[in-house]
Amino acid sequence: MEINGVTIQMLPAASGDCIYLEFPDSDFRMLIDGGYAKTYQKYLKKFLLKLAAEGKRLNLIVVTHIDDDHISGIRALLKENGDSRNPKIIEIDEIWFNSLNQCITSRNAEQGMSFAVKIILKSMCSTDIDFECEYKKQNISYTNGKNLAELIQAGGYRWNTSVVNNLVSKGQIVQFGDLKITILNPGIETLTKMGKKWLYHLKQINSNNIEITRDPLFDAAFEGFLLNNEKNIEFKQENISYSSEDLDWLDKYAEYKDIEMDSKITNCSSIALLIDYKDIKMLFPGDSPIQLFENELPKILDVIKLPHHGSAKNISLEFIKNTKVKYYLLSTDGKRYIDHPGKAVIANIIKNTGNNTELIKNYEIKFLKGLGKLDAED
Numbered sequence: 001m002e003i004n005g006v007t008i009q010m011l012p013a014a015s016g017d018c019i020y021l022e023f024p025d026s027d028f029r030m031l032i033d034g035g036y037a038k039t040y041q042k043y044l045k046k047f048l049l050k051l052a053a054e055g056k057r058l059n060l061i062v063v064t065h066i067d068d069d070h071i072s073g074i075r076a077l078l079k080e081n082g083d084s085r086n087p088k089i090i091e092i093d094e095i096w097f098n099s100l101n102q103c104i105t106s107r108n109a110e111q112g113m114s115f116a117v118k119i120i121l122k123s124m125c126s127t128d129i130d131f132e133c134e135y136k137k138q139n140i141s142y143t144n145g146k147n148l149a150e151l152i153q154a155g156g157y158r159w160n161t162s163v164v165n166n167l168v169s170k171g172q173i174v175q176f177g178d179l180k181i182t183i184l185n186p187g188i189e190t191l192t193k194m195g196k197k198w199l200y201h202l203k204q205i206n207s208n209n210i211e212i213t214r215d216p217l218f219d220a221a222f223e224g225f226l227l228n229n230e231k232n233i234e235f236k237q238e239n240i241s242y243s244s245e246d247l248d249w250l251d252k253y254a255e256y257k258d259i260e261m262d263s264k265i266t267n268c269s270s271i272a273l274l275i276d277y278k279d280i281k282m283l284f285p286g287d288s289p290i291q292l293f294e295n296e297l298p299k300i301l302d303v304i305k306l307p308h309h310g311s312a313k314n315i316s317l318e319f320i321k322n323t324k325v326k327y328y329l330l331s332t333d334g335k336r337y338i339d340h341p342g343k344a345v346i347a348n349i350i351k352n353t354g355n356n357t358e359l360i361k362n363y364e365i366k367f368l369k370g371l372g373k374l375d376a377e378d
Contacts, residue, residue, distance in 0.1 A: 010362035015336035016069025034073025057091035064286030103195030126224035185272035253347035310341025334365035
């Protein structure tokens with residue numbers, strides 16, 4: 001889709017996010033998340049090669065948080081792209097990503113590591129299996145088990161260089177020409193909590209004190225722990241199939257009350273961005289609950305990417321009713337979780353926002369047939 005000259009494209013990422021934005025007047029392009037490794041193999045690689053052939057580069061990649069449906073495609077990209085000085089796919093100016101370094105205040109100089117500690121850390125690392133939900137089976141990716149932090153460092157990419165203390169955290173404003181990015185999330189307390197959770201797990205499986213050093217195996221163990229141990233528990237709603245003659249479910253779910261906010265630590269650590277460009281205001285919250293910062297948002301927004309693929313735990317229904325939004329973006333195929341998107345979220349957008357709001361989807365989901373508009377694909 002295009003809004004006032006700005007291109008926004010949600011690439012097919014199954015149940016994940018892979019969102020491209022281009023600001024032509026500022027000659028600025030950014031990619032928010034990369035979906036699964038399969039997303040890269042099937043769609044993103046071709047898309048980026050086309051950009052590179054046109055003489056374009058990615059000025060910024062934002063990896064919002066450590067979840068396989070957001071991070072795995074970027075891992076696959078960096079693995080194949082190689083050295084930032086001589087990239088095989090596309091030039092990348094900078095990457096924003098909060099890893100172990102942003103969650104642990106200090107790490108000691110690299111020292112020797114016992115065999116037992118190595119075994120513990122390797123057991124926590126993520127495997128090469130990418131859970132590509134489109135086919136409901138395991139598919140092998142070619143990331144070779146390397147964590148994202150290691151791939152960024154090995155490729156010599158600029159990492160969090162535009163933010164204070166190399167920490168992408170709440171309250172910062174970063175300017176790229178006419179483009180202003182306000183970071184709404186995560187707070188430092190959330191990042192600290194994530195680090196403490198990992199340290200607690202380490203202590204549970206090894207009572208001896210493990211010294212955290214700069215060895216990349218710690219980064220891999222941290223990333224793998226979050227990928228493998230943070231399970232999605234969704235609010236279950238009654239399964240209602242769509243009929244062109246029966247939209248009663250919209251009325252029913254429009255009356256739903258807010259449910260408990262998502263407390264999954266990786267989702268709550270998502271990098272959430274408010275983007276101001278000329279007269280356009282856009283919110284890209286990753287999977288973070290908007291409730292964490294909704295009081296800081298303007299009452300009028302041009303674009304909101306629905307957080308956590310439209311889950312009812314991640315956006316309050318009162319916020320939908322009280323905020324004027326021109327476009328809601330929905331990035332999911334609706335196959336992995338029963339409540340992506342949540343019917344209460346969709347019903348409130350359709351029934352309580354007036355005729356000036358459009359729902360833009362990147363997949364035709366069965367129960368949304370006839371509702372919203374399908375984003376055009378190249």
